[in-house]
Amino acid sequence: MTTPSILLRNAAVGDTTPDAALVHRRGQAIHIQDGLIAWHGTEAEIPAGLACDDEIDLGGRLVTPGLIDCHTHLVYGGKRVADFVERLGGTRYDEIAGGGGGIASTVAATRAADESTLFTMAGMRLERMAGHGATTVEIKSGYGLDPLSEKKILRVARRLGGLGLADVRTTFLGAHAMPAGYEGTKADYLAEMSDEVLPGLVAEGLVDAVDAFCESIAFNPEELEGYFGAARALGLPIKAHLDQLSETRGAALLAKMGATSADHLEYSGTGSIEALARAGTVAVLLPGAYYFLRESRSPNVSALRTARVPIAIATDHNPGTSPMESLPLAMNMACILFGLTPAEALRGTTANAARALGLSDRGSIANGLRADLAVWEVDSPAELSYNIGFSPLHSTFLKGTVRREDSRRADAHDGA
Ligand code: DI6
Ligand code: FE
Numbered sequence: 001m002t003t004p005s006i007l008l009r010n011a012a013v014g015d016t017t018p019d020a021a022l023v024h025r026r027g028q029a030i031h032i033q034d035g036l037i038a039w040h041g042t043e044a045e046i047p048a049g050l051a052c053d054d055e056i057d058l059g060g061r062l063v064t065p066g067l068i069d070c071h072t073h074l075v076y077g078g079k080r081v082a083d084f085v086e087r088l089g090g091t092r093y094d095e096i097a098g099g100g101g102g103i104a105s106t107v108a109a110t111r112a113a114d115e116s117t118l119f120t121m122a123g124m125r126l127e128r129m130a131g132h133g134a135t136t137v138e139i140k141s142g143y144g145l146d147p148l149s150e151k152k153i154l155r156v157a158r159r160l161g162g163l164g165l166a167d168v169r170t171t172f173l174g175a176h177a178m179p180a181g182y183e184g185t186k187a188d189y190l191a192e193m194s195d196e197v198l199p200g201l202v203a204e205g206l207v208d209a210v211d212a213f214c215e216s217i218a219f220n221p222e223e224l225e226g227y228f229g230a231a232r233a234l235g236l237p238i239k240a241h242l243d244q245l246s247e248t249r250g251a252a253l254l255a256k257m258g259a260t261s262a263d264h265l266e267y268s269g270t271g272s273i274e275a276l277a278r279a280g281t282v283a284v285l286l287p288g289a290y291y292f293l294r295e296s297r298s299p300n301v302s303a304l305r306t307a308r309v310p311i312a313i314a315t316d317h318n319p320g321t322s323p324m325e326s327l328p329l330a331m332n333m334a335c336i337l338f339g340l341t342p343a344e345a346l347r348g349t350t351a352n353a354a355r356a357l358g359l360s361d362r363g364s365i366a367n368g369l370r371a372d373l374a375v376w377e378v379d380s381p382a383e384l385s386y387n388i389g390f391s392p393l394h395s396t397f398l399k400g401t402v403r404r405e406d407s408r409r410a411d412a413h414d415g416a
Helices: 081-088 093-098 103-112 115-130 147-161 186-203 221-233 250-257 270-279 287-292 301-306 327-338 342-348 351-356 381-385 406-415
Strands: 006-016 022-033 036-042 054-057 062-065 067-069 134-140 167-175 209-214 239-242 261-264 282-285 311-313 373-376 393-398 401-404
Touching (some): 067 351, 081 093, 115 134, 115 147, 167 221, 209 221, 250 270, 270 301, 311 327, 311 342, 311 351, 342 351
Parallel strands (some): 134 167, 167 209, 239 261
Antiparallel strands (some): 006 022, 373 393
8 A cells, every 4th residue: 555645845854963963954845755755855956847646835844753752651451549649658669569559550450451441541642642743652561461461462552553643663571570479480480471471472473572670679680681582582672671770780681682772771870881882772761750750860861971872762651650641741851850952852752762662764854764754833853842741743744644633732722
């Protein structure tokens, strides 16, 4: 099936260079063919006789690469408002987790939910994310922690990709936590997940990458070595939640495994950061979880810069530590809380987020890449990191197909 070829006229292009400088060019045109960016340049350079089915005048609006949310836990049952209230009363996140709340309570609610309920709930979340400019969303499992429930989550995630809201990439997170009541050791559980459950899910086409929670309250690097080895043997990109609450020394393992991304990194020291740099691993920073947990230790951004580790930003949408759906809000938080520049924040949700997912077909405005674009009612690329609490999105293009956001934008303003 081919999509109509479109010429976008009178656009301002907002993008970043590899060293994270902002690009802002007015008077631009973009030609989309077969879902890809076929050509882009100035209005004056439009090739004579260019044939296209449709021309859209963007009225000078800013066009950026479609935003990429490279770390979410979008599919789950229930909410965690009770945990939130408890934490406001002074109980720590790890205390709640130890007491049977936390991830375990979401696992119970997710197991109890049927597939159509999970699909409906996550579909609404995905639609709101798309309304904030996301054109690719990664979705992890990890709230099932048994074979059938993990499969249920990944099936829902795959089906969400069919809604035409955003491209969905799935990640198996069987190593999120030990399931309550599991009769066996952590080693037994991880071996079951990586050697029995994962290959079946891969055979059904449900898994694009593999993740684990490498943390004092979850799994340590030694325990995860076999799990990641199995993922690598299946040819899957490896990711990990790393050093969110304590330094784990997991970076060395991730580097050895050639991990695609290491996510959180609040407690990572310079040795860990240098190991990630040598392996070409992307650092995914998640300011929503840092904010929501009222953490005081922030990732060492200056060491990441010095070591030239690519930095990505994501929402980490999940019910326990980051019930946030907006990538532009994550960009704002990354600037305010972690000291990123707006250029780093935009690169972090476009080119570097694509790299964090092992994708080379998207993330910037370049010929031959997917025509995943976001059109914004803003004056400059830096303004994407400036706004709080509403979406200045005008429309998106998903593989060359336009989605308009005008009505949703009006709703957001009415409700503000
Ligand atoms: N780190 C997180 O921030 C989420 N998972 C993880 O490994 C939180 C999961 C939760 O509390 O439900
Ligand atoms: Fe997470």
